[in-house]
Every structure is written in structure tokens, then in C-alpha cells.
Amino acid sequence: MAVLARSPLAPDHFPDLPPVPGIAFAVAETGARYKGRVDLLAIRAEKPIPAAGVFTRSLMPSAAVDWCKSVLPDGAGHLAGILVNAGNANAFTGKAGALCNETLARAYAAHLGCTPDAIALASTGVIGEPLDPAPLLAALPGLAFNSADWEQAARAISTTDTFPKGASARARIDGDEVVITGIAKGSGMIQPDMATMLGFICTNAAIAPEALIDLLREAVGQSFNRITVDSDTSTSDSILMLASGCGVTHAPISRADDPRLDDFRRQLKAVLIDLAHQVVRDGEGAQKFITIRITGAESESAAQIIGFAIANSPLIKTAIAGCDPNWGRIIMAVGKSGQKADRDRLKIWLGDQLVAEDGARHPAYSEAIAASHMRGQNIAIHVDVAVGEGAATVWTCDLTHGYISINADYRS
Amino acid sequence: MAVLARSPLAPDHFPDLPPVPGIAFAVAETGARYKGRVDLLAIRAEKPIPAAGVFTRSLMPSAAVDWCKSVLPDGAGHLAGILVNAGNANAFTGKAGALCNETLARAYAAHLGCTPDAIALASTGVIGEPLDPAPLLAALPGLAFNSADWEQAARAISTTDTFPKGASARARIDGDEVVITGIAKGSGMIQPDMATMLGFICTNAAIAPEALIDLLREAVGQSFNRITVDSDTSTSDSILMLASGCGVTHAPISRADDPRLDDFRRQLKAVLIDLAHQVVRDGEGAQKFITIRITGAESESAAQIIGFAIANSPLIKTAIAGCDPNWGRIIMAVGKSGQKADRDRLKIWLGDQLVAEDGARHPAYSEAIAASHMRGQNIAIHVDVAVGEGAATVWTCDLTHGYISINADYRS
Structure with a gap:
């Protein structure tokens, strides 16, 4: 794979992104496909927290998309962790691909002390190549949470991206100020041999899963679903969102149309549009x-x-x-x-x-x-x-x- | 406009195409946009003969497509002539474009001694530029029918095509052997500043308009409607077909499902597939x-x-x-x-x-x-x-x- 020059449309620098109370992450170099760079991102919460996911509309979804849909029925549920690997999409890999995901979810769940159905998975990279779980499993014991910053997290999920992508905003909910921080990867709806647009959005707002998925769908509809580089839809596109409810005083909000969410809705949309624009700005070969x-x-x-x-x-x-x-x-x-x-x-x-x-x-x-x-x-x-x-x-x-x-x- | 090299996928030579009894044509250099090459094709029959047309599904059709749809309601009717210019699509040219077409149809009808509603028009080239009818009108009096061959006809309708496109077949209808000969242009669904895929198919079979349009639609559905260069649909795509009924003994056939048309249907499809493949073989930049x-x-x-x-x-x-x-x-x-x-x-x-x-x-x-x-x-x-x-x-x-x-x- 040739090393690609940084897109002329890239922002000057990676933004300063605040931590999100209640959500931690770690990165690792597994060497599974790339050498000398981080290629594994592990996200964790203290316990299963409200979560939502929006996935590719491809009818050939990857094994990770299948897995996420099973643990987030109708896109909503509770998650304690997300494990993401870059370099192999684990798509069109048949029963072996599904088995590999089960192995990864079980191992990460054991590591975090939760059940496997509280784990979401995302993979990005080549389609049709079997994914060997061994190098990923080997990296789990050494994960050092809270030692990486968001820029490293964004780099860990990159494939042919020429710059890491992150965005953040603060929103008022009742008397609280909450943070919304997200990262994404992608420089085409699908990459050269490297599928996938992925995004991970974290907030410390206290929002129930059924409201979270409504908010996420609405914001994705006006951001990621309104961009295109080359009209090609990946087998693995996934946006996952976690809401920890940590460090806030407002009671959990269970309806997306609750007026207390007005500012949050606007800010979430702003973060997603910012990330979606960054994906376009990293569009393969893009000059404008x-x-x-x-x-x-x-x-x-x-x-x-x-x-x-x-x-x-x-x-x-x-x-x-x-x-x-x-x-x-x-x-x-x-x-x-x-x-x-x-x-x-x-x-x-x-x-x-x-x-x-x-x-x-x-x-x-x-x-x-x-x-x-x-x-x-x-x-x-x-x-x-x-x-x-x-x-x-x-x-x-x-x-x-x-x-x-x-x-x-x-x-x- | 740079001169483009002949496509590596081009056939070795233009095929030998027989004349079609009852249908004549002439070409001219009008100088309207191109210099030193033929850019006007005039087709004529002795009198209005059965005709059919299939047109772009674009909702921004050119003035010529509007005109053809009015003289061939539901795609079928009778035509005595077709006038085609290359270099300007007369598309998105407003009332002036419609007026220009009326002028051209009236003048060509007067030249042939028929009514304007027996004239079809086709234009290919730039979208959005007003088309000046003057150079085309000036060429009409000098048209020398039967002095050009099919290859010249195919060249007269070209824009960025790198080779002229023609195909022919013979078909048995009852005791007769009829000829089907067609030409086409196009090297993309739309060209660089030069819209249009055009095709003109002539036969001496005796087939009524309502049967002709059914046959044409079926063949187009399996040929021109199954090719793509770049997914872009032109404002001007038109396939026009004439059936002179000259030099044959079979009675005019009025239903496309008449079993006497079995061979004709197959041969028509073969001609259209041949032409459609030639358009793909001239796809812009095509190597495979x-x-x-x-x-x-x-x-x-x-x-x-x-x-x-x-x-x-x-x-x-x-x-x-x-x-x-x-x-x-x-x-x-x-x-x-x-x-x-x-x-x-x-x-x-x-x-x-x-x-x-x-x-x-x-x-x-x-x-x-x-x-x-x-x-x-x-x-x-x-x-x-x-x-x-x-x-x-x-x-x-x-x-x-x-x-x-x-x-x-x-x-x-």
C-alpha cells in the first residue's frame, strides 16, 4: 500500500477533544495487517450504559455489523465496551467470520467483567479475507486505559485515511453541561480494498437507549447520510454512540422529543456534520x-x-x-x-x-x-x-x- | 477540444453496410461548431413511413426530444425525414430552443415536400447553449441524397466519438429478406460538454408503427438500456427507427407478437446490441x-x-x-x-x-x-x-x- 499524502482539504490540526466522564479507551499495535502503527481501539464503560447504533444499509453486511445488530436490537441497548480493529473488515467471511466475532466479544467481555452481549464490534479493511482473532486477543491483557488521547484513538481506526478525524461540542441539559465527543474514519464510502466508514460518539448525558437511537438516527440522517465520495456503500459502515450519564444531575431522559434535549440535539448534529465533512475532506484524491x-x-x-x-x-x-x-x-x-x-x-x-x-x-x-x-x-x-x-x-x-x-x- | 486517440477497443474497420430500399440520406458540413468535418445528417423517405422512437428518461429533455415526442405520440407514427446536427444539443435552451426546432422542421419539411409533423429532429453537443438554425438552414438546399455512405452518416452525428459506429443484419419475413441497418454515436451516457447517445435504425420491412415501437422498445431494453459508461444520463438520448416497406412482398404487419416477426426481432436485437457494444467500446478513456x-x-x-x-x-x-x-x-x-x-x-x-x-x-x-x-x-x-x-x-x-x-x- 502506497503511503498517501495528507489531503489538501485536511484541517490544520486535530482538535482538542475533552474526555467524556464514564468512558475510557485504549489503543494497541497488534501487527495483524499494519506494522508500526496502532490498529486496535478498545472503548469501555464502568458498566453497561445506554447505547445506540446506526449501520450500513448494505445487504451484504460484515460479521461485525451482524453482531452489533444482534446486541442492539432496533439499534438500541446497553453496552459496556466496543472493540474496533483496522485492516480487515471481516466481511463476506462466512461462518468463520461470525465465529471470530464471538471469540473476540467473549474475550473482551471476560476482560471487562461483563456479558458478551454488552460488547459491540467494528472492523474495517479488506473484504473477503478471513480475520484471525489471535493477534487481537493477544493485545487485550496489555490494554492500558486512559493512557491514549482521542487523536490516537482516531488513528487506531484508520485505514487509508490521510488524517485522523475528531469533533466535540458541549450541550446544556437542564442545569448540566455535558460533553459530546466523536471520532470517525473513512475516505470514501468504501476504500481501496479497505471498506468502511466508522464513527464512535461518546457523551456523558443521561439518555435512555430508546431516545438515544432516535437522536442518533436523526443526526446521522443529516450528516453521514448526506455525504458521498464515490457512491459506493460499504459493507461495514457503523456509527455507535454511548451515553454514560456520569457526572450529571439530570434524571435519565427517555424520549427524544423531550424539550430538555433541544440543545443536545443541535450539538450532536453539529458534531456529526463536522465529522462527516472531515470524511469528505479526506475523500480519495479530493482537491475540492x-x-x-x-x-x-x-x-x-x-x-x-x-x-x-x-x-x-x-x-x-x-x-x-x-x-x-x-x-x-x-x-x-x-x-x-x-x-x-x-x-x-x-x-x-x-x-x-x-x-x-x-x-x-x-x-x-x-x-x-x-x-x-x-x-x-x-x-x-x-x-x-x-x-x-x-x-x-x-x-x-x-x-x-x-x-x-x-x-x-x-x-x- | 483536444483530438482524442482512437479507442483501443475500436473494431478494426467500419462494417460494410447495405443500403435500405426506400430510405436515403445526405450529410453536410455546416461549420456551426466544428470546422472541416461533416456535422449534419439528413435522412429522408419518399413519403411518410412507419416510424418509432425511444427517448431519454431524463426529466430535463432537450428541445429535439420534446419535438420528437410531439410528432411520435407514444413513440409511434409516420416520418418522412430526420434531421440531426452534431455540436450543440439544443438542451435547456428555453423558448428559443423550441422555436429553433420548429424553424428547422418547417424548412426541412418544405424541402422534402411534406408536413413538419413528418419530420423528427435530433441534436447532440453542448447543453445550455442557444442553437442558431442559420448554418443548418443554409445547408439544406445543397443536400445531395445518395451521395454519402453509412460511414459518413455515422461520422456526421459524432461528437467526441473516436470511431464511427454502424451495424447491419438481414432478417426473413415470410418470403422476403429484409435489411436492418443502424448507426449510433456516443462515448458516454453524456459526453464532455457534448451530450447524447443517438441511434438511427432503418429497415425496409413493412411493419406498422404500433408494432415497430413495441419491437424497438424490446430491443432497446436489452441493448442500449443495458450499457453504461459513467452512469450519467443525457438530456438528448434518442433512438429513431424507420421502416420503409420498400421492395418487399409481405403485407404490413401490425402486431409485434406476429410470429412472422420472430427472425426480425432477433436480428433487430442483434443490431442494437452490436451498436450498444460499440458505444461502450468508445467509452471515454476505456481500456477494457x-x-x-x-x-x-x-x-x-x-x-x-x-x-x-x-x-x-x-x-x-x-x-x-x-x-x-x-x-x-x-x-x-x-x-x-x-x-x-x-x-x-x-x-x-x-x-x-x-x-x-x-x-x-x-x-x-x-x-x-x-x-x-x-x-x-x-x-x-x-x-x-x-x-x-x-x-x-x-x-x-x-x-x-x-x-x-x-x-x-x-x-x-
Whole structure:
């Protein structure tokens, strides 16, 4: 695997992330696939605490996704630990893969003193390769909790990521200030031989599992489910969230629509959007960060579908890579989306410039202004499809020679 | 626009195509966008003859598609002429675009001595640029019918195509031998600034419009609708078919399920598949021709959706470009297709080798054999998803640096 240069869209530095009371973690170098880097993340709580998980919609889910769905029925439950390995997705590995997961869960549960159904698992890496549990099991006795920082945790779950990804926010619940901290990995919906977008979100809020899963689904719907690098959905995508309820005075909250959660909901969404943007900024070969805003659609879901038709169009992504304000391709993508749009009334903006309206190019359209916007690192496309009130924003990156090089030129 | 090298997947030479009794054509250099090459194709029949058309499903159709749908309600009717220009798609050009088409149809109808509703139009090229009818109108008086051959006709409708595309077959209807000859253009569902996949099919069979459209839809469904270069659907895709009934003795056939059409149906499908394959072989940047066979799906349409999920996956297309037998990505694509598949029973073949079955890699899998297949120019992927009897084959090409160069590096 070639060493990839840090993405030009990477943030300057990893953010300062506070600890989350009641939740500890450790990292290890198992040497299972990578040498000389951490590749195992172990998260633990003092006891089983409220937890929620959102998983890939792939119909070929990995063994770890199968496992998590069994311990978090309908996405909600209680967990005392999460074990994550990088380098092998344990996907399409048949009965051996399931058995391997059971072995890992039992061993980590014994280590923590809980039952295996309080353990969640996540794996990221090659699809179709058997995962040998031995190097991971060997690392468990030596785990030193509270000795690693969040940046190390984010590095331990990376595959072809070119920078570690973390985000944090504070939220008020009643009289308490709680912390929400998350890490994620991913530089494509799926990587070269390395599947997976993973995210782990921890908070010390006291929120019951059934409320936690509702909050998480809502925030994921507006963050991770609104990004694309290459339209390819991994077998292993997983976002797991833990809520310790440590160091707070508010009573556990059991409904997601409880008004005491208003600020928490906003802050959780902000953390997830921040992480999702970082995944796009690490998109394979990405040189530009693209924000696509759709308004005037029949519904929010129609707006999202149109947004993704634009975000996944190879011709739009290559035009942007080439700094080409080729807005005719946006018309094409809206047309192929299958969603209602009024060809003769729609409007398109590139950056702040209105380039098309009423079914034709705007009379005052300036190619020079459009080209100047396209030369920037942040590209904004806004399409109003003029049939309703539905709106959504999706984010993506451009499609460059770097993407081809990462996925075709190198054997991973 | 850079001059593109002839595709390595191009056929050795343009096929020998026979004339079609009752149908003539002419080409011209209008200079509207290109210099020094033919860019206008005029097709004419002696009188309005049975005709059928299948058009883009884009909801942003070009002015020419709008026009054709009005003269061929439900895709069927009678036409005396077709006028095709290359270089400007006349798409998203508002009222001016519709007016331009009316002008062209009226002028060509006057030239042929028919009514404008017996004229079909097709345009291919840039989206969103006003089309000036003047250079096209100026070329009409000088049209010399029967002086051009099919290869020139195919060249006149090209944009970024690197070779002209034609195919022909003979079919028996009752005691007659009829000819079916077609030309097409396209090297992507949409081109760099140059929209459109166009095809024109001519026959001297005597078939009524309502039967012709059924035959055409069926054949298009198994040919042009089963190819993809980059998943982008053009605003202008059009396949038009004319049936002159000239030089034959059989009575006009009015039902597509008439058993006298059995051979014709097969031969028509063969011509369209041949043309569709040529479009894939001219896919932008293509180095490999890929056949994807899906069996065991819930239905034919489910098989087609799974086939396209594989054919449109950037990660699979780049892996193939890199000669990488990365079959884990095929699992990923089946999983994201949304169609029913049995993860624990499906089978995958690369070339003749069974690489996966029963939810895991086949014990006898040889990476060396798989890699050897991937180094070839023709790649065959077969997936049996093990849930039913549905089957379909789709065709595509790989995704290479050439695609990025054509679409990002050059300003068209």
C-alpha cells in the first residue's frame, strides 16, 4: 500500500477533544495487517450504559455489523465496551467470520467483567479475507486505559485515511453541561480494498437507549447520510454512540422529543456534520470540497435524491476537478434523478452567481465569474427546482486523477 | 477540444453496410461548431413511413426530444425525414430552443415536400447553449441524397466519438429478406460538454408503427438500456427507427407478437446490441470491455439493477483499470444495490474461475488465475445471487485516467 499524502482539504490540526466522564479507551499495535502503527481501539464503560447504533444499509453486511445488530436490537441497548480493529473488515467471511466475532466479544467481555452481549464490534479493511482473532486477543491483557488521547484513538481506526478525524461540542441539559465527543474514519464510502466508514460518539448525558437511537438516527440522517465520495456503500459502515450519564444531575431522559434535549440535539448534529465533512475532506484524491444545496423540491427526501444525483455524477465531479463551470451537466443530473423538477422554471447558482433560470442560461451569466469560483477550494452549487418546499444539503468532493491512482494504480 | 486517440477497443474497420430500399440520406458540413468535418445528417423517405422512437428518461429533455415526442405520440407514427446536427444539443435552451426546432422542421419539411409533423429532429453537443438554425438552414438546399455512405452518416452525428459506429443484419419475413441497418454515436451516457447517445435504425420491412415501437422498445431494453459508461444520463438520448416497406412482398404487419416477426426481432436485437457494444467500446478513456452477467435474481429487472450497481461502481471500474481482481468490491456493489441476494449462498466468477461461494472466498481460489484474466481486454464477471430465476447481462468499460483527462483536464 502506497503511503498517501495528507489531503489538501485536511484541517490544520486535530482538535482538542475533552474526555467524556464514564468512558475510557485504549489503543494497541497488534501487527495483524499494519506494522508500526496502532490498529486496535478498545472503548469501555464502568458498566453497561445506554447505547445506540446506526449501520450500513448494505445487504451484504460484515460479521461485525451482524453482531452489533444482534446486541442492539432496533439499534438500541446497553453496552459496556466496543472493540474496533483496522485492516480487515471481516466481511463476506462466512461462518468463520461470525465465529471470530464471538471469540473476540467473549474475550473482551471476560476482560471487562461483563456479558458478551454488552460488547459491540467494528472492523474495517479488506473484504473477503478471513480475520484471525489471535493477534487481537493477544493485545487485550496489555490494554492500558486512559493512557491514549482521542487523536490516537482516531488513528487506531484508520485505514487509508490521510488524517485522523475528531469533533466535540458541549450541550446544556437542564442545569448540566455535558460533553459530546466523536471520532470517525473513512475516505470514501468504501476504500481501496479497505471498506468502511466508522464513527464512535461518546457523551456523558443521561439518555435512555430508546431516545438515544432516535437522536442518533436523526443526526446521522443529516450528516453521514448526506455525504458521498464515490457512491459506493460499504459493507461495514457503523456509527455507535454511548451515553454514560456520569457526572450529571439530570434524571435519565427517555424520549427524544423531550424539550430538555433541544440543545443536545443541535450539538450532536453539529458534531456529526463536522465529522462527516472531515470524511469528505479526506475523500480519495479530493482537491475540492463541494456543498450542494437543493431547494424547491417536492419533499426533503426528493431534494436529497437530486442532491446525490449531482454529487455522484462523474461528469460533474470531473468538471469541478478541472475548474470548469460546466453547469449543463447539473441540468443533466437533475434530469436523471427521477425527481420532479420544473425544467422551465428552475434556477442554478454557482457560488453567488445566478447562472440559469426559466429554462435557459441567465442573460447576465458571466463565465469569467463562474470560472473564478470554480478555481477555489470550496465549491457551492445551489439548485432551486421550483416545484415545492423540500430542501436538503449534501456534501461531496471532486473526482481527480488521485482517485484513479489510489484505486487502480496501486495494489493495496 | 483536444483530438482524442482512437479507442483501443475500436473494431478494426467500419462494417460494410447495405443500403435500405426506400430510405436515403445526405450529410453536410455546416461549420456551426466544428470546422472541416461533416456535422449534419439528413435522412429522408419518399413519403411518410412507419416510424418509432425511444427517448431519454431524463426529466430535463432537450428541445429535439420534446419535438420528437410531439410528432411520435407514444413513440409511434409516420416520418418522412430526420434531421440531426452534431455540436450543440439544443438542451435547456428555453423558448428559443423550441422555436429553433420548429424553424428547422418547417424548412426541412418544405424541402422534402411534406408536413413538419413528418419530420423528427435530433441534436447532440453542448447543453445550455442557444442553437442558431442559420448554418443548418443554409445547408439544406445543397443536400445531395445518395451521395454519402453509412460511414459518413455515422461520422456526421459524432461528437467526441473516436470511431464511427454502424451495424447491419438481414432478417426473413415470410418470403422476403429484409435489411436492418443502424448507426449510433456516443462515448458516454453524456459526453464532455457534448451530450447524447443517438441511434438511427432503418429497415425496409413493412411493419406498422404500433408494432415497430413495441419491437424497438424490446430491443432497446436489452441493448442500449443495458450499457453504461459513467452512469450519467443525457438530456438528448434518442433512438429513431424507420421502416420503409420498400421492395418487399409481405403485407404490413401490425402486431409485434406476429410470429412472422420472430427472425426480425432477433436480428433487430442483434443490431442494437452490436451498436450498444460499440458505444461502450468508445467509452471515454476505456481500456477494457466488461460483461457483467447476473443470474439467480428475484426478477430480470432485479438482475439488471444489480448488474448496474456493479457496472457503475467507481471502485470496481478502477480496480479493473488496474487489473486488480478485487472481488470484495463486487460483494460491496451487490450489497448496495438494494435487491434481494443471499449473502451466504451467492457465487462469483471472474472469467471462468469460481472465486466465491457460500458467503466466503472459494477454497481453491487462485489470485494468479484471476489476475491473469484481469490483464485481458475483455473482462467477464458473473454473479449468481441465489434467490430466484431472474437474469440479465449489462456491459460497461473501466474507469481510467483517460476519463478524468477527457472530462477534467481539457476545456471542451
